Amino acid sequence: MNSAQLQTIKFWFTNYTKSFAIERKLNPVLQLKVDHCQRVADNSRQLAEDMGWNATEANRAEALGWLHDVGRFSQFTEFGTFMDSAAINHGERGWEIVRESGILPTLAPEERAVLLDGIRYHNAKNEPDHLAEVSRPFLKLIRDADKLDIYRIVLDSIEADGFQELPNMLPQIVLQGPVSPDVLCQILKHRSCSTEAVRSLADFLMMQLCWIYDLNYPVSFQLVSERNIIGRFEQLLPENQAVGQFVQDAREYMNKNALKTCGKDIAGPAA
Numbered sequence: 001m002n003s004a005q006l007q008t009i010k011f012w013f014t015n016y017t018k019s020f021a022i023e024r025k026l027n028p029v030l031q032l033k034v035d036h037c038q039r040v041a042d043n044s045r046q047l048a049e050d051m052g053w054n055a056t057e058a059n060r061a062e063a064l065g066w067l068h069d070v071g072r073f074s075q076f077t078e079f080g081t082f083m084d085s086a087a088i089n090h091g092e093r094g095w096e097i098v099r100e101s102g103i104l105p106t107l108a109p110e111e112r113a114v115l116l117d118g119i120r121y122h123n124a125k126n127e128p129d130h131l132a133e134v135s136r137p138f139l140k141l142i143r144d145a146d147k148l149d150i151y152r153i154v155l156d157s158i159e160a161d162g163f164q165e166l167p168n169m170l171p172q173i174v175l176q177g178p179v180s181p182d183v184l185c186q187i188l189k190h191r192s193c194s195t196e197a198v199r200s201l202a203d204f205l206m207m208q209l210c211w212i213y214d215l216n217y218p219v220s221f222q223l224v225s226e227r228n229i230i231g232r233f234e235q236l237l238p239e240n241q242a243v244g245q246f247v248q249d250a251r252e253y254m255n256k257n258a259l260k261t262c263g264k265d266i267a268g269p270a271a
């Protein structure tokens with residue numbers, strides 16, 4: 001992907017998202033998503049460049065960052081929530097929107113696959129086995145870049161105002177309350193928990209901390225470390241022996257993975 005093609009994609013994204021404005025103003029939660037896409041695009045480029053991917057690949061990575069959440073805009077407009085299980089799968093919705101957008105015909109077939117697979121599966125519980133090989137490194141990258149920015153949004157929002165916006169985005173969550181026994185049990189057993197089980201902000205933070213175990217690239221673990229993400233989570237979680245142990249395990253896992261170099265299975269397309 002050359003820079004002119006990347007610019008065309010950014011231009012399309014800007015116009016598409018503006019179409020959801022009312023009297024030239026986006027709903028604040030949709031504006032948050034626009035800002036998120038921009039930062040995910042920045043994270044994606046940074047990760048690609050840190051791994052030594054070439055200019056074409058870094059442009060593809062950035063384009064995927066801009067496009068990965070386009071499904072969020074019609075999802076929220078139609079259903080009033082960002083919770084996929086209560087609405088539609090926003091990865092699938094984004095995939096449909098971009099397929100019909102008119103931005104793909106100018107791109108090479110493998111570039112189309114990278115963008116469409118990346119959008120479609122960026123939020124999948126697991127990466128699908130049947131994925132085109134050209135898509136896999138980019139899917140891993142967008143999943144990391146996305147999580148890195150969600151960490152930033154959540155931590156900044158809690159530190160600023162206790163995350164007052166959260167119940168607008170996920171109406172089943174209350175800001176007060178301990179970690180639910182069900183959430184703790186799921187997390188200690190599987191290092192993950194279902195979004196449906198999340199009831200409180202503390203549950204939400206625990207679920208997010210589990211994402212550490214889903215990161216792919218050593219450079220992503222390095223950014224988690226540099227940004228003190230686990231330390232900031234620790235400050236916000238309730239004091240409790242099981243929670244404390246979970247935080248410590250997550251920190252050890254991060255440190256171990258930040259020291260690795262890219263293995264062949266997860267190395268970028270240029271490696």
Ligand SMILES: [Fe+2]
Nearest residue numbers: 068069122123
């Ligand atoms: Fe998403």
